[in-house]
Amino acid sequence: MLSWRQGLGCATIGCVCAVADLSVHTSWVNNSDFVRAVVDNGAHGVLAFLCWAVATGLQCNDDIIHSILCGVLSCAVDVDHFLAAGSLNLKAALSLRSRPPFHATTLIPVIAMLIKLASMLRPIPHLKPLPWIFIVAWFTHHIRDGFRRGLWLWPFGSTDPLPYWLYLMATMLTPVVTMVILYVTNSRKCKVMMTSIEHL
Numbered sequence: 478m479l480s481w482r483q484g485l486g487c488a489t490i491g492c493v494c495a496v497a498d499l500s501v502h503t504s505w506v507n508n509s510d511f512v513r514a515v516v517d518n519g520a521h522g523v524l525a526f527l528c529w530a531v532a533t534g535l536q537c538n539d540d541i542i543h544s545i546l547c548g549v550l551s552c553a554v555d556v557d558h559f560l561a562a563g564s565l566n567l568k569a570a571l572s573l574r575s576r577p578p579f580h581a582t583t584l585i586p587v588i589a590m591l592i593k594l595a596s597m598l599r600p601i602p603h604l605k606p607l608p609w610i611f612i613v614a615w616f617t618h619h620i621r622d623g624f625r626r627g628l629w630l631w632p633f634g635s636t637d638p639l640p641y642w643l644y645l646m647a648t649m650l651t652p653v654v655t656m657v658i659l660y661v662t663n664s665r666k667c668k669v670m671m672t673s674i675e676h677l
Contacts, residue, residue: 486531525551531652550614
């Protein structure tokens with residue numbers, strides 16, 4: 478059972494999704510490629526930040542740092558537009574004929590496993606949840622893009638655009654699933670959260 482704060486957090490995430498998705502269709506955003514790119518990418522970062530923050534409850538300093546990291550990693554997905562364009566020109570980056578590599582959803586588990594292996598070879602307690610931070614960051618980005626373009630499941634192709642309700646529900650439930658995974662895998666250094674989950 479979720480606490481009222483977690484429930485409110487999940488509802489807030491849904492509201493941020495709706496506001497962000499509406500804002501990118503307004504004239505003041507659409508009239509400028511730069512503004513549209515900043516608003517859209519910023520929305521990805523805010524949603525990822527909120528998902529990790531709600532999942533952990535921001536109960537210790539690491540949670541705040543990890544939430545910020547989650548947001549930054551989600552924003553970083555769009556760097557591949559510039560890499561694929563071979564230019565820092567925004568118009569070129571937004572005019573690609575195909576999706577750039579970081580938007581392949583099938584890469585998420587592969588990269589997460591590589592991060593996990595690296596962390597096992599050189600354990601750093603503060604970075605123990607890094608594979609899950611990465612998954613949340615990139616998953617929320619991909620699922621938001623997915624309702625507009627579908628998910629790119631390289632090398633198998635792309636799905637149809639996701640129903641809007643599915644995108645909203647998946648994003649709103651991400652903190653809940655993350656919270657359970659972090660508890661089951663004991664992936665957090667902060668012990669306050671462990672105690673609170675045991676009393677759910």
